[in-house]
Amino acid sequence: MKDISKILEEIYNRLFRHFGPQGWWPAKTPFEVCVGAILTQNASWKNVEKAINNLKEKNLLDPFKLYELPLNILANIIKPSGFYNIKAKRLKEFIKFLVENYEGNLEKLFSKNLNEIRKELLNLRGLGKETVDSILLYAGNFPVFVVDTYTYRILNRHYLIPEESTYDEIQELFMENLPPDPKLFNEYHALFVACGKNYCKKKTPICEKCPLKDLK
DNA sequence: TGCCAGGCCGGGT
């Protein structure tokens, strides 16, 4: 049995060789990352792009603009991302927090202690662990490993984690066995998504073309 | 044409 870090490195190398650099997050600014992270909750990225483009077209992708925008108007604009009523509330919740506590400035938020920021963000209704960690990693460049359904499915399907694994357990697996490098965590998570989208799908138990097929 | 997508919350047991 190989060392865990070696296995995690091997997975990374295989995914990277196969899919190449992913260059995440697909957004232009840290604020756009935050909005995307909330909108992509259980939704396809294609649909989220539409919603974000709607915001851009109306020149509303800005903390203060969104702060002033009525909830129902916002909901209609982000409709393509699905669950638009609840997501409008979640966006508002985050923006209210950012504007009222940090002058709408993410730099100010990110200048604080990592654990403190994470706690504050998790305290907001509608921001769970994956959303918060995505914001921390992809907008704040903090060394936080993001776990999602793809991560879980791929690892579980390759018998690397048990069925009942929790978010925290999976996150610890990576964070305790890899160097805390945001660039590495960035690429690693993006590669899991690439693998999950292309091969390790829900209804395809055996991924013949998956670069992780003969792992271990 | 169904199934699924880069989750999370709140209420019931």
Place this chain on the structure above:
DNA sequence: ACCCGGCATGGC
């Protein structure tokens, strides 16, 4: 403490 229904659009 877990479990589950609800939230909803658009792509493949």
